[in-house]
Amino acid sequence: MSDFAGKTMVLLGNEAIGRGLVEAGCQLAMSYPGTPSSEILPSFVRFARVENIDVHSEWSANEKVAFEEALAASYTGKRTTVIMKQVGMNVAADPMMSSAYTGVKGGFLIITADDPGPHSSQTEQDTRMFALFAKIPALDPASPDEARRMVPYAYELSEKYEIPVIMRPSLRVCHGRESSTLEEPTVLDRPANFVKDTHRWAATPRYRLKLHQQLNEKLARITEDFEADTTFNFVDNADAKSSFAIIAAGMPYATIRDILKEHGAFERVPILKIGTAFPYPKKTIEGFASKYDKVLVVEEPDAVIELQLSMRNRVMGRHDGTVPDAGELTGEVLTDVLSKVLTDAGVIDEPWAISKDLREVVNDLEIPVRPASLCPGCPHRSSFYTIRKLFGKKGIYTSDIGCYTLGLNLDAVDTCLDMGAAISMATGFYHAYNHDKGDIPPIVATIGDSTFYHGGLPALAGAIYSDARYILVILDNLVTAMTGMQPTLALGVQADGTLGTVLPLEDACKGLGARFVRVQDPYDQDGMRDVLKEAQEHCRGPEGRVAVIIARHGCLINDKAAARANVSPVTINDNCNGCGLCRKTFECTALVKGDPVEGKEGRFYTVIDRRVCADCGQCIPVCNRGAIQLLEN
Amino acid sequence: MSALNMLFAGVGGQGILFASKIFFEAAMKRGDKVMGAETHGMSQRGGSVVSHFKMGDQSSAMVIPGTADVLVGLERTEGLRNLEFLRGGGIYLVNAPDLSCIPESAMKQLRESDIKVHNFDADGVAMAKKKPLTANLYLIGYLCAQSEIPFGHDEIKETVSALTKPAFLADNLDALQIGYEKGKAQQ
Structure with a gap:
């Protein structure tokens, strides 16, 4: 008996999903961290540990690798999962498309977290669109606890039809909290047993056609299952006398309920809630829609149900402009949408007297958005500062996905595209300029330690092979910081805390053929400048290749020893003339505007914000006048 | 069960999540249904952070603008930015x-x-005592003294005790108490 079953706990959505995996008997879980999905794997590990269940868990090199590992494990009959954020699915798209055809043996759940907004992603892509494209069934939870309850259902579905199943919680489900009453874990006694079947697991195009037909048959039967489902698909207020109704899915369903209740209009509006996003439960949705003159479809981030609804003249949503076609459907957005639509439909007599007054007053104040900024003391800031100071405006700075994208605040990041692109784009820039046989501007690629292993390895192989020459700075803060401090391959620490094999970055770079590979602490700004100069000489020299600098200094948030090692509290002395250069070029949130300089409009003395200052002392060399100095006791 | 929506707004590093966690735990202890959410920017430190707390029969984890019973601005600009959430x-x-x-x-x-x-x-009070990180507990103590808040001082004190590491317990309880007395005086 579990000590946890029957207990009620407030869980973060991602914790609830991790618990759901344990309750469903998942045996192997692979993931690459990415907001808003990153807490799912650690929660799975934790709940398995407290329940004394032996599982395998892994922070994989990237989502494609994670996907293929988990899929193969499912071929042996085990229950497995792969967990990622929505743009991770782009990386895993290749195996995913194919896996729909091969199918699976043990239950295989693909958990992909969407980010309407977007709040911490490059795109607002909708994973349900991927489900349509790949022909993989997809579930769409509307709350943390529903996400937990969906997991065992997803595994049953996956095994019943031998098909991968997607569950896509969105940001507010992942990072929402809700009380959950936990259920018994499932412990499966399923030894790995890979039964060979080459026409399936290694199918040639001829057999692929057959597999495609089989996939279509599976989807037809799953459609019937979804149409019969009343757990995740149901109607609120079915008896309400109304010519207007709502179809809602995911987080917007929850938001709509609360808005309607707040305004006392809930009982007047029939709402069909859809939790099975694909295959389209046509009878459920169109049977419901046929009863009303107008149906508002509310879903995010894209229009997936709306797109499939055949009764076009009844449908209102993103396509006819009723619902904004980009951005998160927040309470604020949906309150405005509902107020207008319900008035037009005659459900309410006049638009809600929404208290917009405070919003307008605050808007008029034009409070500046607090810009995202590297943390005070961040070693990346020192790297970027030195790089920018040495190579100036002429340099081309390609960068990548991570905290260090914020190097753009120091004018040291010109491009950010996707994981690993810092290196391949630097290669592209080099070849473009080299094509003209003229001067090649200094090119510096910056990429994080984890991102290097994720997408940088093949890019560096290509760069060395094609004889590209530029500086590659691997910003090695000894952790995957942005997503919440997961270990990297270079550390050799596994997801469950046990030790794996350490893969040093310098070995990887040398192994791929780099001749100039140096490790440098960016806190030593003089040393960093010297090694950057040497690197530039190397790549412009006759034997030059990509020159690699591993800028190694622990993330201060993660590494308490690193935070304590260089304590150098600073103060501003009378030399400060308010020029503001330090605030602009070093861009640290601990260097802030103080009193105005008398007689010089727009100039402010710099002061240190003690509440946030990390006492790193890295800003001392920034001031030409020596106005930033060590604080004397 | 009484419904209650609260919002804690500030910047990273101010203990906003701990502040809301205290209320989650206290509500759970009573058997109330709770939901909530955190929103924060890309920064690990120094960015805007808002924590939503909802108690009662509700569906969404986020407080809808115009429905918050309480807004605590741990940082004044962030408080101002979120005024529209207040009812x-x-x-x-x-x-x-x-x-x-x-x-x-x-x-x-x-x-x-x-x-x-x-x-x-x-x-100011926390800095004067050289315990800047306890500012959140002064505010919670103050809040508990308000008659509109359905949580008692003792109830919150007990929860804070359960959630605080022993090394910080005396400081936290001290801050809570001083905040409470101040809040009572302003009632």
């Missing part, structure tokens, strides 16, 4: 030595919306 008749508690941090136009609208505005210089 008429709600409470706004801001971490500031006086109310000069609220521009006249906003103050006028708060009064018109019948919102009770409180200020308490939690940062």
